[in-house]
Amino acid sequence: MSNVAPLVFRHPLPIRLAHWLNVVALTILLMSGLQIFNAHPALDIGATSNFEHPLAAIGATGETPDRGYVEVLGHRFGATGLLGVSRFGGQPTERGFPAWITLPAEQDLATGRRWHFLFAWIFFANGLVYLAYGLSSGQLRRRLVPGVSELGHIGASIRQHLTLHFPKGEARYNVLQKLTYLVVVLGLLPLQILAGLAMSPGFDAFAPWLPEAFGGRQSARTVHFVIAALLVLFVFVHVAMVLLTGPINQLRGMITGWFAVRAEREET
Amino acid sequence: MRRIAIDRRGFLLGALALGGCSRVASSRVGQTSLQAGEDATHFVQRLLLRPQNLAREYSASAVSAIFKPNGSTDPQDATYKALVADQFAAYRLKVGGLVEHPFEISLDELRALPARTQITRHDCVEGWSCIGQWTGVPLRALLERAQIKPQARYVVFRCFDTMDDGSLTPARYYESVDLVDAFHAQTILAYAMNGAPLPVAHGAPLRLRVERQLGYKMPKYLSSLEVVDSFAGIDGGRGGYWEDNGYDWYAGL
Numbered sequence: 001m002s003n004v005a006p007l008v009f010r011h012p013l014p015i016r017l018a019h020w021l022n023v024v025a026l027t028i029l030l031m032s033g034l035q036i037f038n039a040h041p042a043l044d045i046g047a048t049s050n051f052e053h054p055l056a057a058i059g060a061t062g063e064t065p066d067r068g069y070v071e072v073l074g075h076r077f078g079a080t081g082l083l084g085v086s087r088f089g090g091q092p093t094e095r096g097f098p099a100w101i102t103l104p105a106e107q108d109l110a111t112g113r114r115w116h117f118l119f120a121w122i123f124f125a126n127g128l129v130y131l132a133y134g135l136s137s138g139q140l141r142r143r144l145v146p147g148v149s150e151l152g153h154i155g156a157s158i159r160q161h162l163t164l165h166f167p168k169g170e171a172r173y174n175v176l177q178k179l180t181y182l183v184v185v186l187g188l189l190p191l192q193i194l195a196g197l198a199m200s201p202g203f204d205a206f207a208p209w210l211p212e213a214f215g216g217r218q219s220a221r222t223v224h225f226v227i228a229a230l231l232v233l234f235v236f237v238h239v240a241m242v243l244l245t246g247p248i249n250q251l252r253g254m255i256t257g258w259f260a261v262r263a264e265r266e267e268t
Numbered sequence: 269m270r271r272i273a274i275d276r277r278g279f280l281l282g283a284l285a286l287g288g289c290s291r292v293a294s295s296r297v298g299q300t301s302l303q304a305g306e307d308a309t310h311f312v313q314r315l316l317l318r319p320q321n322l323a324r325e326y327s328a329s330a331v332s333a334i335f336k337p338n339g340s341t342d343p344q345d346a347t348y349k350a351l352v353a354d355q356f357a358a359y360r361l362k363v364g365g366l367v368e369h370p371f372e373i374s375l376d377e378l379r380a381l382p383a384r385t386q387i388t389r390h391d392c393v394e395g396w397s398c399i400g401q402w403t404g405v406p407l408r409a410l411l412e413r414a415q416i417k418p419q420a421r422y423v424v425f426r427c428f429d430t431m432d433d434g435s436l437t438p439a440r441y442y443e444s445v446d447l448v449d450a451f452h453a454q455t456i457l458a459y460a461m462n463g464a465p466l467p468v469a470h471g472a473p474l475r476l477r478v479e480r481q482l483g484y485k486m487p488k489y490l491s492s493l494e495v496v497d498s499f500a501g502i503d504g505g506r507g508g509y510w511e512d513n514g515y516d517w518y519a520g521l
Contacts, residue, residue: 040395047389048332049396104290109393110514111302117521118305201391202313202520205321205480217389217397 008171010259012139018130019254025123026231028115031103033228034096035112041096043225047216055222060084060094068094124193130185143173144182150175168245169261184234188227195224310518314448317520322454323479326387331462332398335390337469340441343429343489351428356473361457362492365424367414375459375473381405384456392483393510393519402477404458408451410493416447420495423450424502425476428489436513443487444499444507444517445478454479457490482519484510 042057068084086098134140198220214220253259292298364370432438471488504512
């Protein structure tokens with residue numbers, strides 16, 4: 001017990017609050033978003049929908065027994081049980097995404113929209129407060145912007161990650177972490193809001209350039225869906241990394257702010 | 269094993285929280301909270317949108333080959349079927365409510381008024397879009413002719429079609445807009461689509477176009493306009509058929 005790892009104050013309160021509020025908001029946005037998607041489970045490019053040959057779609061064959069499928073660029077893949085046809089209330093039901101991942105569980109576009117837009121506002125306000133704090137305190141630059149020397153070590157960092165030799169318990173983020181967070185925080189999340197707004201007929205009348213920037217309203221809808229998928233991927237990797245690098249220490253860090261540097265391996 | 273246990277606990281907590289979500293959504297406080305999102309959107313879009321902000325108008329080449337008809341596409345209501353059989357010769361749009369001069373107007377008289385043609389994108393609440401060309405009379409012209417009273421706040425649109433898809437209580441379709449949208453340059457009562465008389469599937473003889481909102485705000489099969497100061501006493505009291513079934517009254521998002 002002589003080599004107790006020293007604790008450093010790693011995460012200031014505004015960042016911890018923003019983080020956990022985002023956990024709640026993004027979970028609800030994802031689940032209500034899939035509810036909204038289910039009302040028209042197809043994606044297109046351009047301004048308008050192509051009902052006969054969408055870019056991608058989830059559907060059901062309508063046969064007995066009913067089979068669900070995903071169709072991408074004309075190629076069909078069976079997905080019964082998960083997409084197109086899944087069980088709801090014990091019955092096989094035709095729906096895009098299954099009940100366990102949509103909010104509400106039953107098909108209810110109106111309520112799904114209410115959840116989505118309320119938490120979109122909460123998410124937006126949270127992001128503004130986070131950015132205002134991060135920029136004014138210098139935390140954003142200090143935490144997420146890699147220095148030139150760090151960028152020089154990017155190859156080594158990639159090698160470390162690929163061989164699962166992650167830096168554990170360093171006070172600062174490593175260069176890959178910084179770049180990933182930077183892409184998510186300043187890239188994907190703002191882009192996701194803009195893609196969402198580009199689907200609003202009201203906002204489009206205010207900013208007609210916005211849907212055009214995405215290549216049309218249906219393209220913006222596709223971008224919104226793809227970014228949501230990328231954010232889910234990010235969360236999976238993020239949670240996996242937390243589990244692999246000392247989950248107790250990582251969670252304590254994001255809850256209390258205090259983080260043990262050079263933490264001992266959990267396994268030993 | 270410990271990590272898996274944490275994982276599972278996290279999952280159970282999540283499941284509990286989401287089970288709570290539907291309870292939240294159906295409670296009165298929950299309803300009010302969820303309503304806050306719509307209120308915020310309505311407030312901000314009203315701040316941002318000036319009357320001169322027009323929905324984008326497209327070129328003729330952008331018109332969709334297939335424009336998906338939605339909601340009622342072939343109303344079976346007796347009054348409506350009689351009008352169709354007669355090719356709408358007996359059709360009269362009634363304009364009334366809080367106006368100085370209520371009046372009725374035939375299709376021929378509407379067609380003789382100065383018209384506006386616009387090629388716009390129709391965005392359905394379900395997520396899809398189509399582009400179509402619409403020709404009709406600016407709603408403003410009819411409201412100016414009727415002279416709305418000072419206490420007027422909304423225009424309610426009554427329709428011939430009864431919505432009955434088996435899942436909701438059958439009811440006549442109706443909708444409403446506030447005076448900001450009622451007097452907007454692109455708000456027209458359309459009698460023609462893509463250069464031809466409005467087809468039954470798209471709301472013959474007359475439908476509303478409110479281009480800065482979603483499709484369900486643009487009722488088809490219009491029978492009358494009523495200028496009101498509140499929605500109290502009108503069907504579900506929320507200003508429209510879909511609104512009475514939980515959808516936002518302000519559908520700009």
